[in-house]
Amino acid sequence: MQFNGTDIIKDVTERFLRYAKINTQSEDGVERVPSTKCQHDLAELLYSELKGFGIKEVEYDKEHCYIYAKIPSNRSHKSDGGISPVAFIAHMDTSPESSGAGVKPIVHKNYDGKVIKYPKNSKLSLSPQESPQLAEEKGHDIITSDGTTLLGADDKAGVAEIMTAAKILASKNCDIDHGDVYIVFTPDEEVGNGTAHFNMKKCRAKFGYTLDGEEAGELNCETFNARAAHIEFHGVNTHPGTAFGRMKNTVYALAEFINKIPRSMRPETTKNRTGFFHPLRIEADVEHSKVKMIIRDFDEKKMDEKCDKLKSIVKAVEKNHGGIKIELKITDQYQNMGVIIKKHPKLMKLTEEAVELAGLKPFYQAIRGGTDGARLTFMGLPTMNLFAGMFNPHSKNEWASTRIMEYAVLTILNISTLA
Numbered sequence: 511m512q513f514n515g516t517d518i519i520k521d522v523t524e525r526f527l528r529y530a531k532i533n534t535q536s537e538d539g540v541e542r543v544p545s546t547k548c549q550h551d552l553a554e555l556l557y558s559e560l561k562g563f564g565i566k567e568v569e570y571d572k573e574h575c576y577i578y579a580k581i582p583s584n585r586s587h588k589s590d591g592g593i594s595p596v597a598f599i600a601h602m603d604t605s606p607e608s609s610g611a612g613v614k615p616i617v618h619k620n621y622d623g624k625v626i627k628y629p630k631n632s633k634l635s636l637s638p639q640e641s642p643q644l645a646e647e648k649g650h651d652i653i654t655s656d657g658t659t660l661l662g663a664d665d666k667a668g669v670a671e672i673m674t675a676a677k678i679l680a681s682k683n684c685d686i687d688h689g690d691v692y693i694v695f696t697p698d699e700e701v702g703n704g705t706a707h708f709n710m711k712k713c714r715a716k717f718g719y720t721l722d723g724e725e726a727g728e729l730n731c732e733t734f735n736a737r738a739a740h741i742e743f744h745g746v747n748t749h750p751g752t753a754f755g756r757m758k759n760t761v762y763a764l765a766e767f768i769n770k771i772p773r774s775m776r777p778e779t780t781k782n783r784t785g786f787f788h789p790l791r792i793e794a795d796v797e798h799s800k801v802k803m804i805i806r807d808f809d810e811k812k813m814d815e816k817c818d819k820l821k822s823i824v825k826a827v828e829k830n831h832g833g834i835k836i837e838l839k840i841t842d843q844y845q846n847m848g849v850i851i852k853k854h855p856k857l858m859k860l861t862e863e864a865v866e867l868a869g870l871k872p873f874y875q876a877i878r879g880g881t882d883g884a885r886l887t888f889m890g891l892p893t894m895n896l897f898a899g900m901f902n903p904h905s906k907n908e909w910a911s912t913r914i915m916e917y918a919v920l921t922i923l924n925i926s927t928l929a
């Protein structure tokens with residue numbers, strides 16, 4: 511599809527291929543933002559390309575590696591009761607879980623629907639059995655890595671889609687009626703710091719969208735409620751030869767505690783809207799043991815019930831292991847953004863309409879995790895997540911659909927004009 515002389519699928523694919531080759535891998539456990547200097551390489555390029563589109567208000571926060579841009583409204587009339595200004599947001603970094611250096615994207619033209627083999631990694635393959643959405647891409651162009659790195663479609667697909675839409679909206683002869691549109695590119699989303707230095711003063715939108723999702727038509731306006739639990743066991747150590755009646759070994763208490771987590775409430779036994787307990791790490795010795803655990807649920811009330819359950823497990827274990835003291839500390843991590851987004855039915859309806867106008871059927875999927883959008887929502891910018899056409903993120907099997915990328919650009923344009 512063409513808009514103001516821009517062939518959307520060609521432009522978004524070409525951009526994606528260029529951005530994917532730039533290493534922007536973030537690093538875990540680094541306090542500084544950005545966690546890696548290489549993220550500036552993409553930021554600098556995006557800054558100069560946005561300027562090149564003729565956008566006057568483009569800012570590059572060189573300290574923390576954020577890009578902010580504003581495409582002013584081209585409306586002669588004031589939109590009455592619309593939802594503009596809106597913001598489109600994507601993250602520039604790629605996951606630390608798989609190498610992001612030396613990415614060599616491969617375009618599979620007219621994908622034949624068969625198993626994909628990688629030229630540089632014979633152990634790896636990608637099939638419609640493992641990745642069912644692949645079957646829908648038969649006859650279309652898809653993009654993979656060469657099998658030695660991730661692809662980085664998470665979230666360079668989102669970056670490319672926003673850039674193509676920005677180019678169209680900012681062009682002099684733009685015949686799309688739109689309100690003020692803000693664009694923000696963020697660093698370090700994959701290491702949980704994407705919103706750490708997000709400057710709301712530079713993004714004065716009423717609503718935001720992250721382009722960081724998967725399937726065509728998918729909308730996400732719900733995330734988990736998330737809490738962390740730290741459980742510490744305090745016992746008594748003695749020489750094992752003379753331990754009779756004196757030793758209080760916390761290793762046993764810890765083992766019992768872990769065993770009392772119901773099998774039906776684990777990540778590996780739950781899906782859709784069911785929450786879970788997930789012990790991430792343990793440290794155990796006779797005198798002192800620790801468990802780090804996360805608790806997730808979409809529903810606030812069920813989350814409270816889970817915390818109560820944990821308290822009762824702690825009590826029971828303490829009772830069974832006289833002399834061992836157990837401390838339980840529960841802290842909030844993030845909240846389900848759905849409680850706020852759902853207060854804006856206009857936003858949801860307009861977004862559904864924008865997806866339909868692009869030629870897709872919108873559907874909602876609750877995210878079994880958190881998003882930067884969730885944090886932004888609680889910072890005052892209600893932000894839902896839109897599909898971007900990436901699959902198998904964070905892995906060497908990551909792939910992107912150029913067809914869905916085009917739909918995402920159309921959806922951005924539709925939102926800009928409907929808002």
Ligand SMILES: [Zn+2]
Nearest residue numbers: 601664665722
């Ligand atoms: Zn992402």
